[in-house]
Amino acid sequence: MSWRILAWSALGFVALLAAIxxxxxxxxxxxxxxGTAPAISRDExxxxxxxxxxxxxxxxxxxxxxxxxxTETTDYLMPYGILARADVADxxxxxxxxxPVALYPALKVQPHATIAEFDAAHPDGADYVIVPALSREDDALALQWIRSQAGKGATIIGVCVGAKVVANTGLLDGRKATTHWYSVRDLQKHAAIRYVADRRLVVDRGVATTTGITASMPMALTLVEAIAGRAKAEAVAREVGLAGWDARHRSEAFQFTRPFALTAIANTLAFWNREQLGIALTPDIDEVSLxxxxxAWSRTYRSRALTFAATAEAQTSRGGVRILPDTAVADWPARQTAPAAVELPPARALDQTLRAIDARYGSRTADFVAMQLEYPR
Structure with missing residues (x-):
């Protein structure tokens, strides 16, 4: 009798969870x-x-x-690649x-220096400090260093969920800010921060923040324009394949929806149908496109992107980043190779990758990835 009670109890519990x-x-x-994102005035x-x-x-x-x-992959590498390409700053x-820095959800790089080495070489600090999303938003070393750089007069730029890292330094208190759509409520828990919707980039008294991952592209171009003028920014934008880079954004288009949740659940449950997709790591590869x-491929919940090269040695990218291959092999099976896109300009590389994801896993997964990247399609 007791086993029947247990069985019915377990069945009832499962039914309750299913109902919830x-x-x-x-x-x-x-x-x-x-809908259409609201226009940004020239004055703004x-x-x-x-x-x-x-x-x-x-x-x-x-x-x-x-x-x-x-540390988030695109938050870390995209600003670097665009600013290095522009050659308007060190x-x-x-x-x-x-x-090395293990990036999430893919890639591993050897940074140029540690923060201690940077401080020794540049005791007067940086002009700008870019803060990506970090797996530990309360990392004591990172927070202390960001505060110290702000104290030396640096402009602090929190990219995507890097805004939460900056918030934890206290530097956003009393300021306006934005962040990735998924983290807006977390940012709003800081009563002293004024969240701003419908802007990809918000600047307030020496601290800037952006919306989701792909917003680091317009942010970097805006920074190029602020440093070197409109003509230089337009030239770099043509190279990366971006037509415009102002702060316009439609926040309502990015939210946790039923299709988003269903795709996440379905792709997670299909654990038997995962694949690793190889990307050849070559010298002078464009770090932004890569x-x-x-x-993108690593956010499908169906695949993970891995880099491969003939040796385990780091490969130096176009902009001078040393990228470590995930595996050293002479070749990679063609059917497990990510469709070629890294040779394209960054914006086109992402568009082509989303089309390839659509063809491989369906439009819902492509939309699911674009939503995570907060990329307007």
């Missing part, structure tokens, strides 16, 4: 209604550019800081500790 899950899904919003654009002017040097020094275990990638392609 179904109710949760039903209550989630459906796909966002189509000029104010943003004025606020991002180099605070100290004519040729600025820009530091991109990460922690060694799990740009360095940093880590809080010696050794980051976008590897990031």
């Amino acid at each position: 899950g179904v109710t949760w899904l039903v209550l989630l919003p459906g796909s966002p209604a189509p 654009t000029e104010a943003t550019l004025a606020a991002l002017k180099p605070p100290k040097r004519k040729r600025p020094l820009i530091a991109i800081v990460g922690i060694n275990d799990m 740009v360095l990638t940093l880590a809080t500790q010696p050794g 980051a976008l392609v590897a990031d």
